[in-house]
Amino acid sequence: MQDQGCAEPVRVDVDRDDAITTTWGDGHTTRVDLALLRERCPCAQCQALRDAGEAVWSGDAQSLRVTGAELVGAWGLGLAWSDGHATGVYEWGLLRSWCACPDCSAR
Ligand SMILES: [Zn+2]
Ligand SMILES: [Zn+2]
Secondary structure, X not given: OOHHHHHOEXXXXXXXXXXXXXXXXXXXXXXXXXXXXXXXXXXXXXXXXHHOOOOOOOOOOOOOOEEEEEEEOOOEEEEEEOOOOOOEEEEHHHHHHOOOOHHHHOO
16 A cells, blocks of 8 residues: 555545545545635635635635535545635645544544
8 A cells, every 4th residue: 555545535425515525545534514625725816815814715604515526636626616716626635634533633
């Protein structure tokens, strides 16, 4: 197995109005709420907003939806949002680092 094996997904479940749940090669599961994903969008545009101390997204979490999700090569997940934003590609390692389960939080 490769060094990065634990950060490669074996399964990605996209619940378009709730959360994205990724199951990793080591059997671990990471669930991240959509609102959190949207706020942490890693694209250059959102990064610039964060750097400037501005809100990346100020929409309503209740109405936020994922309108499209696609694997980008072997390294991440591209997400399109109901607010029209679609430039963020979430690297697997990034998604894994956002895991908020008791095990990961304790680390
Ligand atoms: Zn973005
Ligand atoms: Zn975890």
